Structures are given as structure tokens and as C-alpha cells.
Amino acid sequence: MVGRAGRAGIDTVGESVLILQDKDRNMAQTLVSAPMENCYSNLLHDEGKGVLSLILSLIGLNITTSSEQLRDFLKGTLLFVQQTQLCVGRSLWDVVTQCVDLLKEKELITVTSDPQGQRLQVTKLGRATYKGSVDLTYSDLLYRDLCRGLEGLLLNSYLHLVYLVTPYDMISQVKPDWMIYFRQFTLLSAAEQKMSAAVGVPESFVARKAAGQTVKNSVTMAVVSRMYLALVLFSLLKETNLWSVADRFQLSRGFIQTLLSSSSAFCSCVLHFTEELEELWPFKALLKELTRRLSYCVKAELIPLMEVAGVMESRAKQLYNAGYKTLTHLANADPALLSRTVENLYKKQADQIVASAKMLVNEKAAALQEEVDELLMTPLDLPQL
Incomplete structure (x- = not known):
């Protein structure tokens, strides 16, 4: 709060x-009178993920585009100023070289190499990684999982995605409860279990763990735990009640x-990651x-209504139950009738909701019209008879 009280270079x-x-008075007095904390660069934190x-x-x-330019850029960082403290036993340039080699x-x-020296260029995978803001620790693993997923992508439910x-x-951060795991696993469809x-x-692994047996096979526990978390999310998407899902999984x-x-x-x-890689176009x-x-975590039919300004889940349910099931219904609504139909909805709020719905419908219509115009302007390569 104090840091935002004045603007550097403008206010004195x-x-x-x-x-x-x-009860907080003594703590606040201690904080206010304490000396300023030291500020350190975090670029080398967590094994250098930041600088990578x-x-x-x-x-x-x-x-x-070269190691020399990288060095020049890094001279303007806090890390360069603090390199003797943070780069223990090595120089910042050693760090840069190691990072380039790792990338x-x-x-x-x-x-x-060219006459001017080394030339650095990003690969398609590298571009996807930084545009998707994907952690470098997992980028190659994510790419492999997505490619493997294409081989048998399950589309009759959201579980695989x-x-x-x-x-x-x-x-x-989670240790599966094997009985809960097995119980939820048995509720999956045959296709979901196959996925x-x-x-x-496999079901046999989860069943044997639930029975308290020691299992010696090639199952990777990281994959097992990830599937357990996926089942939690899958349950949440189906019923959207966080309390009941928490109770069911004892989390x-x-x-x-x-x-x-x-x-x-x-x-x-992941969406932005796949947009940069042609082979992952289905995603x-x-x-x-x-x-x-996932952003709204509500039933699918409520999502269009929640795009309207001022409409949260509870209000979307009210509108849907009152018969306003689509954006078009809402855009054509009479605000006065809407406020009388929906409980605790004032006329001013109804005006704003209808106006926002109209704006969204117009935007979507304009976007579709642009697509139509582009299609009509594109020449067709018809086969010659």
C-alpha cells in the first residue's frame, strides 16, 4: 500500500x-519500523527456470539472435549486477552458455555458425513453448503426451482431454486413496476405462492397489496420480458442485x-501451444x-449466458430456468418483463444484461459474416470436365 502511495519521478x-x-497493531508497527529487505534477482531461482x-x-x-546479443541484453538485468552473489563459482556468461546448450x-x-559467429534460432517446438508459456521442464513431455493422445483420442467424453x-x-501434491480411486474408476464407461x-x-492395477496388494509392474506413479487428479476434475465438470466432489474424494x-x-x-x-504445431491441429x-x-465450471448450457456482463453461475441458472436459454433469447428479452420474471433482478440490471446480450449477438453475427465474405471471395479450384 505504501509503495503505491506515490509515483516515482512524478510525486515527491x-x-x-x-x-x-x-490484534494486528504490534505486527504493523514492527513491519513499518523494520529495515528494508534486500531485493534479489529470481532468474536463477528453481534451477534457473527464469533465465532459461x-x-x-x-x-x-x-x-x-546470437550469444553476444544475449550477453548485451543481460547486462541490463539485476542478475548482472548481482552475479558475484548469485552465480557462485561461475560467471553470468557461463550461465548463458549452459542455458543455450540446454535449450x-x-x-x-x-x-x-556463420562468419559473424553463432546464430540462434527458435524451433517450432520452442516457439510453441514460449507462446504457450509452458514450463520448460514439461514442454517435451507435454508434446509427447499430446502426440500419443492423437493416436486414440477419446471424444465421447471430456476425460481424455x-x-x-x-x-x-x-x-x-496428491496421494491417491486407492479405494476411492477404484470406486470412481468402476463408474467410468468401457471406453473411458480403455483410455x-x-x-x-489399467483397471487391474487400481483394483489390486485397492485390495492392499503389492504391485510390481511398469506402471508410472506420476501417470497414476495425474489420472486421479483428472478424475477429480472430470467429476467436477459433470456435477459442478465443489463441496460434493471434495467429500467424494476426501480432499x-x-x-x-x-x-x-x-x-x-x-x-x-496447452491451447496456445497446439496452435503453433501443425501436427496437433485437432486440439x-x-x-x-x-x-x-474449466474457467466457468458450470453445465455446458449455462456457458453462453455467463458470457454476458454481470451474469454469474447463480444468475445464469435463474435465467435458464426462466426460459432464457440462449444469448438470442436474452438479447430479444423485454427488460421490464425480465426483471419481473427473475427473482431479485432489478430493472437497471435487466437493462444492462439485455444490452450486453445484444452486443454479444451482434459481435458473433459480424464475425460469421466476415467468414462468409472470405469464403465467397476465395476462388474455387473446380475440376475441368
Whole structure:
């Protein structure tokens, strides 16, 4: 709060009012009178993920195309100023060289030589990684999982897609309850169970673990835990009640909420990742819809209504139950009648909802008209008779 009280270079002073409860007074006094904390660069934090990601983005955006340009850029960072403290036993240039070698090893960049020196270029996989903001630790694993997923993609339910967008970094945060796992597994359809076996979690493994048996086979526990999280998300998408899903899996509501928000964010990342790789084209349309479902986590029929400004899940349910089932219905509604039909909806709010729905319908109509115009202008290659 104090940091936002004045603007550097514009204001000379700033005021901040801190409203406290009595129990927090001593803590606040200690914080205010304490010396300033030291500020350190985080680029080398977590095994250098920050500097790796920075270098990949710089190369991908053509800001730097050589090791020399990378060095020049990094001279303007806090890490350069603090390299003697943070780069223990090595120079910043050693770090840059190691990062370039690692990116090359992961096939995210290519390094070629010309008369001016080394030339750095991003690969298709590297471009997909930085445009999708995918963690470099998992980019190659994600690519393999998506390619493998195409070989037998299950489309009669969301389970397979949900599994593919379950965040890798949450796998270690859950330990499956094997009885719950087996109970939920048996509720899956035959196709869904087959899909689970295809990714590496067969029914026989889950059944034997639930029975308390020791299982010695090639099943990867990371895959097993990821499927368990996918089942949690899958249940949440089907019934949208966080409380009941938390109770069924014996997990805290906070954990499930974190899982949902992380999965929604990761799904968006995977969508942008696939948009850059031609071979993964089927995922583009599929993940757009799933991203919306995870973002709202409501029944599919409510999603169009929740695109309207000021309409959350409870209001969308009210509108749907009152007969306003689509954006078109809502756009053509009489605000006065709408406010009388829907409980606790004031006339002013009804006016805003109808106006927002009309705007959305017009935008969608304009977008469709543009597509039609483009199709009509595209010459057809008709076969000659």
C-alpha cells in the first residue's frame, strides 16, 4: 500500500492509511519500523527456470539472435549486477552458455555458425513453448503426451482431454486413496476405462492397489496420480458442485479450487501451444471449449449466458430456468418483463444484461459474416470436365 502511495519521478511524497484491528497493531508497527529487505534477482531461482525462459523468449521474438546479443541484453538485468552473489563459482556468461546448450539439447532452439559467429534460432517446438508459456521442464513431455493422445483420442467424453490438461506440477501434491480411486474408476464407461489403460493406468492395477496388494509392474506413479487428479476434475465438470466432489474424494475444497484454477490456466497454455504445431491441429477447437468449461465450471448450457456482463453461475441458472436459454433469447428479452420474471433482478440490471446480450449477438453475427465474405471471395479450384 505504501509503495503505491506515490509515483516515482512524478510525486515527491505519498500518503497511505492503514486500517488495523487491535490484534494486528504490534505486527504493523514492527513491519513499518523494520529495515528494508534486500531485493534479489529470481532468474536463477528453481534451477534457473527464469533465465532459461527469458533466453528462449528473447530468441523466439528475434530480440537476440546470437550469444553476444544475449550477453548485451543481460547486462541490463539485476542478475548482472548481482552475479558475484548469485552465480557462485561461475560467471553470468557461463550461465548463458549452459542455458543455450540446454535449450539446444531440448530441441527448443538451433545453433548454427556463420562468419559473424553463432546464430540462434527458435524451433517450432520452442516457439510453441514460449507462446504457450509452458514450463520448460514439461514442454517435451507435454508434446509427447499430446502426440500419443492423437493416436486414440477419446471424444465421447471430456476425460481424455481433461487428463491431457491436468497440470504436471500438481501431481506430487496428491496421494491417491486407492479405494476411492477404484470406486470412481468402476463408474467410468468401457471406453473411458480403455483410455485410462492406454495412458498407463489399467483397471487391474487400481483394483489390486485397492485390495492392499503389492504391485510390481511398469506402471508410472506420476501417470497414476495425474489420472486421479483428472478424475477429480472430470467429476467436477459433470456435477459442478465443489463441496460434493471434495467429500467424494476426501480432499480439501481449497485443494480442489486450486486444481481447477491451475487446470484452467494450463488448458489455455496447452491451447496456445497446439496452435503453433501443425501436427496437433485437432486440439485447437477441442481445447477452446474445454478452456471455457474449466474457467466457468458450470453445465455446458449455462456457458453462453455467463458470457454476458454481470451474469454469474447463480444468475445464469435463474435465467435458464426462466426460459432464457440462449444469448438470442436474452438479447430479444423485454427488460421490464425480465426483471419481473427473475427473482431479485432489478430493472437497471435487466437493462444492462439485455444490452450486453445484444452486443454479444451482434459481435458473433459480424464475425460469421466476415467468414462468409472470405469464403465467397476465395476462388474455387473446380475440376475441368
